[in-house]
Every structure is written in C-alpha cells, then in structure tokens.
Amino acid sequence: MLNSLRVVCSARAALVRTSRLSAARPGHSLSSSLLPRGDTWPCSMAPVKDRGLSYHTSLSHSPRNFCTGQVHPNCWRCQQPLDKIPAFFCQSCEAVQPPEQGASYFEIMACDHTFTLDAHKLQRRYLQLQRALHPDNFGQKSVTEQEFSESQSALVNKAYTTLLKPLSRGLYMLELQGMRIEEGTDSGADTEFLLELMEINEAVDEAQTPEEANKIGQDTKGKLADLTERIDAALREAELQTARALLAQMKYHANIEEKVKEKLREFM
Numbered sequence: 001m002l003n004s005l006r007v008v009c010s011a012r013a014a015l016v017r018t019s020r021l022s023a024a025r026p027g028h029s030l031s032s033s034l035l036p037r038g039d040t041w042p043c044s045m046a047p048v049k050d051r052g053l054s055y056h057t058s059l060s061h062s063p064r065n066f067c068t069g070q071v072h073p074n075c076w077r078c079q080q081p082l083d084k085i086p087a088f089f090c091q092s093c094e095a096v097q098p099p100e101q102g103a104s105y106f107e108i109m110a111c112d113h114t115f116t117l118d119a120h121k122l123q124r125r126y127l128q129l130q131r132a133l134h135p136d137n138f139g140q141k142s143v144t145e146q147e148f149s150e151s152q153s154a155l156v157n158k159a160y161t162t163l164l165k166p167l168s169r170g171l172y173m174l175e176l177q178g179m180r181i182e183e184g185t186d187s188g189a190d191t192e193f194l195l196e197l198m199e200i201n202e203a204v205d206e207a208q209t210p211e212e213a214n215k216i217g218q219d220t221k222g223k224l225a226d227l228t229e230r231i232d233a234a235l236r237e238a239e240l241q242t243a244r245a246l247l248a249q250m251k252y253h254a255n256i257e258e259k260v261k262e263k264l265r266e267f268m
C-alpha cells in the first residue's frame with residue numbers, strides 16, 4: 001500500500017514537473033524573458049537551455065531562487081506577502097522578519113549602489129533601523145522574534161560599518177563583482193609610490209608645528225578626494241583591477257591621514 005502510494009506520488013510529481021516544463025518551454029526563455037535583452041545573468045543560475053538535465057531541479061527550486069529580483073517572500077508569521085525586499089517588518093502583522101539572504105549591504109541600507117554614496121543618508125538609515133530593531137523592543141515578544149531582531153541588528157551593523165569607510169566600501173564592491181581580496185595583501189603598489197609614501201610618513205614624523213602637520217593633512221585629503229573620484233569611475237566602468245590598485249593606494253593615504261590626526265593631538 002505504502003509502495004503504491006509512493007509510486008502515485010512520484011508519478012504525480014513528475015506530471016507536475018512536466019506540465020511546468022512545457023509551460024516554461026516556449027523559446028526556452030522563462031528566465032531570459034525576465035531580463036533585459038543582452039543582459040548578463042545576475043546570479044549563479046545559468047540559462048536553462050545550457051543546463052541540460054538539471055533543468056528539472058532548477059525549476060523545482062523555490063521562487064526565491066529565480067533571478068527575477070521581483071519575487072517577494074511571505075511573512076513567516078501571517079503569511080502575507082511582504083511589500084519590499086529586504087523587509088525588516090511585516091506591514092500586516094508587524095512581526096520582525098528574518099534577514100533576507102540575498103540582499104546586498106546597499107539594499108539593506110537603502111543606499112544607491114555607488115562608491116560615492118550619501119554618507120548622511122547611510123547614517124540616518126542606520127539610526128532608524130537600529131532604533132526599530134533594538135532588543136528592548138522585543139523583550140515581550142516570542143523567542144523567534146527576539147532571534148530575528150538580533151540577527152537583523154547584527155546584519156545592519158555589519159552593513160553600516162562596511163559601507164561607512166570608503167576603503168571597506170570599495171573592497172566590498174569588488175567582492176560583489178567576484179573579486180575577493182585578502183586582508184593584508186598589497187598588490188598594485190609600485191616602488192615609486194611606496195617611496196613617495198615613505199617620504200610623506202617621515203614628513204609627518206618630523207613635523208615641528210601644527211601648521212606643518214596640517215599642511216600634510218590637507219594634501220592627503222586632496223589625494224583621497226582625487227582617488228575617490230578615480231575609484232568611482234573605475235568601478236562604474238567595471239575596471240576592477242584598476243579599482244583594486246587605487247584602493248590599495250587609498251589605504252596608504254588613509255593611514256597617513258590617521259597619523260596626521262595623531263600628530264596634531266600631540267601638539268595639543
């Protein structure tokens with residue numbers, strides 16, 4: 001009895017799959033029709049026709065795995081569809097939601113996906129989210145909600161600190177493009193650049209007055225502003241190696257900026 005039931009079930013499943021398959025067939029373009037013509041695949045799912053037999057499995061994935069970017073999940077508590085991605089709260093029952101796995105830090109912080117993002121907007125969003133997600137708000141709520149609020153709050157912290165500093169923001173943007181850079185590996189800095197940096201470092205050490213230190217600080221600020229523009233342009237053009245080399249330079253100048261601040265404190 002059990003066996004025959006299983007047969008019926010799997011046959012039914014196959015039938016469902018087949019009918020989905022044929023519904024999806026025209027032009028093989030179920031997913032590609034959801035993308036602008038000529039666009040690249042935004043996530044790991046390759047075009048259906050290239051995947052041969054794995055066609056079935058990709059179709060049976062949950063809707064969230066499709067590359068549409070438009071499928072809204074439902075609230076875990078009341079099952080109502082959520083109105084946005086990522087959703088921190090359900091607009092119907094107000095329950096806090098679990099973190100949205102695929103959301104980028106830019107999406108979480110509702111900031112434009114650019115290197116030159118609006119830092120004030122980032123700050124405002126951060127304060128607003130942390131107020132809403134603060135553990136004190138969940139003392140009387142279920143354990144699930146307490147856990148979700150904690151993980152959301154941790155995620156917001158991580159997103160905020162990553163996007164706040166240009167250096168970590170830039171490295172994160174490279175990471176989103178598939179370029180991973182290990183901490184402490186400084187490729188792209190040539191000897192000439194390093195010599196120049198050594199000279200500036202020495203000049204900071206040897207500065208005798210706040211004016212001298214300030215002058216170096218101003219120069220460094222200018223260099224950082226220039227680098228910001230060039231990194232922004234490189235990222236916009238998807239010139240990742242260039243962006244990476246410029247970010248390495250930025251790191252050195254940012255260190256000098258810190259050193260100048262320290263020096264100025266010594267004069268106080």
Ligand SMILES: [Zn+2]
Nearest residue numbers: 075078090093
């Ligand atoms: Zn709900």
